[in-house]
Amino acid sequence: MSEQVIAFIGGGNMARSLIGGLIIDGHPPAALRVAEPDTERRERLAEEFGVQVFEENATAARGADAVILAVKPAMISAVARDLSQQIQAQGSLVISVAAGIRSRSLAEWLGGDVAIVRAMPNTPALVRTGSTALFANAAVAPEQHELAETTMRAVGIIVWLTQEDQMDAVTALSGSGPAYFFYTMEAMQSAGQALGLDAKTARLLTLETALGAARMALESSEEPAELRRRVTSPGGTTAAAIDEFDQANLLAIYARALEAAAKRAHALGDELEETE
Numbered sequence: 001m002s003e004q005v006i007a008f009i010g011g012g013n014m015a016r017s018l019i020g021g022l023i024i025d026g027h028p029p030a031a032l033r034v035a036e037p038d039t040e041r042r043e044r045l046a047e048e049f050g051v052q053v054f055e056e057n058a059t060a061a062r063g064a065d066a067v068i069l070a071v072k073p074a075m076i077s078a079v080a081r082d083l084s085q086q087i088q089a090q091g092s093l094v095i096s097v098a099a100g101i102r103s104r105s106l107a108e109w110l111g112g113d114v115a116i117v118r119a120m121p122n123t124p125a126l127v128r129t130g131s132t133a134l135f136a137n138a139a140v141a142p143e144q145h146e147l148a149e150t151t152m153r154a155v156g157i158i159v160w161l162t163q164e165d166q167m168d169a170v171t172a173l174s175g176s177g178p179a180y181f182f183y184t185m186e187a188m189q190s191a192g193q194a195l196g197l198d199a200k201t202a203r204l205l206t207l208e209t210a211l212g213a214a215r216m217a218l219e220s221s222e223e224p225a226e227l228r229r230r231v232t233s234p235g236g237t238t239a240a241a242i243d244e245f246d247q248a249n250l251l252a253i254y255a256r257a258l259e260a261a262a263k264r265a266h267a268l269g270d271e272l273e274e275t276e
């Protein structure tokens with residue numbers, strides 16, 4: 001991993017996950033900087049990870065090779081405008097992880113020919129099992145392309161998109177995706193308890209089963225549908241459960257849920273373009 005200086009603007013959930021993963025990967029904490037207005041959060045980041053923390057965005061971003069914008073979408077235009085002169089003068093790469101926010105909006109707020117990579121990571125980056133999609137604008141130089149890639153690859157797998165509009169689908173699938181699996185875990189754990197297991201046992205069995213299924217699906221050459229069929233004996237217990245899922249039209253529920261998430265990502269981009 002390179003020792004280039006990376007500045008995070010915003011030290012919330014997503015920044016924490018990336019910082020934690022980068023440090024486990026061997027990135028020196030002294031080369032990671034975070035700007036975070038919330039004092040308690042800022043102090044916790046410094047204590048937990050040993051990174052440099054700042055109250056001011058401009059101070060954190062000073063001289064950074066990459067500036068990662070990790071604030072909520074609604075904050076991003078103000079943050080980008082405030083940093084625009086400094087970023088242009090430094091020639092830093094800007095990586096935005098904000099859902100929905102398009103590179104052309106970012107370029108407008110940052111002004112000039114700024115190198116921008118749009119990224120959609122997810123919180124399992126914290127345990128270096130993140131999934132990140134990346135899209136680079138035309139101003140990104142080869143070494144900046146490499147910097148974005150090595151930074152995000154340090155915390156999991158990456159895919160490059162050639163069409164930026166696919167980012168909404170990625171946001172719906174893997175950006176928000178961990179929450180869907182956590183929700184399933186919550187549901188299975190409480191169903192296990194309703195069947196008489198104690199909370200600790202239900203939790204352990206749920207989480208280990210999720211891990212085992214994910215690992216098997218990743219390591220197998222077969223599709224999840226085939227792996228599912230192998231668990232499902234005709235007339236058996238799994239078939240009884242799957243029948244309930246099918247009656248509730250689980251596949252259609254997933255399709256609707258992901259469509260809603262993708263639409264929301266698109267709307268976030270529209271809303272912020274319209275406010276300009």
Ligand SMILES: NC(=O)C1=CN([C@@H]2O[C@H](COP(=O)(O)OP(=O)(O)OC[C@H]3O[C@@H](n4cnc5c(N)ncnc54)[C@H](O)[C@@H]3O)[C@@H](O)[C@H]2O)C=CC1
Nearest residue numbers: 009010011012013014038070071072073097098099121122
């Ligand atoms: N949480 C997730 O799973 C994912 C989040 N994202 C994106 O990451 C971005 C951040 O999301 P979260 O970390 O979940 O939000 P968060 O609310 O946990 O973190 C945002 C942080 O920014 C700080 N902040 C507020 N105003 C600021 C300013 N003017 N300058 C600097 N920092 C400021 C807040 O105090 C907060 O700590 C969002 O744009 C979101 O779309 C992307 C992928 C996954």
Ligand SMILES: O=C(O)[C@@H]1CCC=N1
Nearest residue numbers: 098099171175176177
């Ligand atoms: O819920 C959100 O808006 C963010 C983006 C992807 C995951 N969390």
